[in-house]
Amino acid sequence: MSYTTKSKLESADKISPVRCKGFGIQRDNGCLSMREAEDFRAECDAYIDEQIKEWQRDVASAHLPEKLEDFDWDVYRRGLLETAYRIRLLRVIESKAISQIAKTSPDAAKIWAEYEADEMTHDEMFLDDLVNSGVDISVINQYEPSLETKLLVGYFAYLLEHEGPLGVVSYSYLVEYVNVKMEMNRVDILSKLLSEPMVIGQRAHAYTDINHDHPTMVWECLSKLIKTENDKRAVFVYFDNFKKLLMMFMNGDDIKEGIKDSGNAIA
Numbered sequence: 001m002s003y004t005t006k007s008k009l010e011s012a013d014k015i016s017p018v019r020c021k022g023f024g025i026q027r028d029n030g031c032l033s034m035r036e037a038e039d040f041r042a043e044c045d046a047y048i049d050e051q052i053k054e055w056q057r058d059v060a061s062a063h064l065p066e067k068l069e070d071f072d073w074d075v076y077r078r079g080l081l082e083t084a085y086r087i088r089l090l091r092v093i094e095s096k097a098i099s100q101i102a103k104t105s106p107d108a109a110k111i112w113a114e115y116e117a118d119e120m121t122h123d124e125m126f127l128d129d130l131v132n133s134g135v136d137i138s139v140i141n142q143y144e145p146s147l148e149t150k151l152l153v154g155y156f157a158y159l160l161e162h163e164g165p166l167g168v169v170s171y172s173y174l175v176e177y178v179n180v181k182m183e184m185n186r187v188d189i190l191s192k193l194l195s196e197p198m199v200i201g202q203r204a205h206a207y208t209d210i211n212h213d214h215p216t217m218v219w220e221c222l223s224k225l226i227k228t229e230n231d232k233r234a235v236f237v238y239f240d241n242f243k244k245l246l247m248m249f250m251n252g253d254d255i256k257e258g259i260k261d262s263g264n265a266i267a
């Protein structure tokens, strides 16, 4: 007998009430107890601390000069622009991650959405400092994101399509942990070098990361996405891959070329 009759459809629904999937009814918050999540976070933090040491050893431009005459304005400006582009491009793909997370863990998706609400328009802060460094907005708008920035965003797209949202969230934990630990000190040095009005945007961004405790916010989401021991191992792979991609940017042609045609540039 056909299932197209009304009575058969009704009875089929009663027999099989689990066809609707992927809306987070299980409220899957992962396999880690609170204690295990704390221990795993300490492991991740120690791992990133080692990455910071390697970064400072291997990336010459990680260090700011002591004198203004040694300051590379072109590279500085390009760094601000690419940071703004990263935020602009990643807010699109990170928004897509929310829908994937919501399918398994509404609690993690809610935290991730709150984090995105905090973060996704912060491109303006970096652009403010770029304009304050003397670059005309019409010049800024002529620049395409660097290939390395596009590759980073492309890697996010690959992760979402083929590995899930864990890698995307791991990137934010890496970045937020490093920012809270390092960024205010870097802004202080920059302020002494360039003057405080030149770094207002970067300081506001660093304050937000610290005062809103972005590392803990992202961690609360990330820890709920750990479903297996293999997921824990994957987080370290993601940290390594993001470090490689960011180092490609620091050593890439675009950052070295900087922003040369800087309109009303100060230097």
Ligand SMILES: [Fe+2]
Binding pocket: 119, 176, 208, 209, 214
């Ligand atoms: Fe942040």
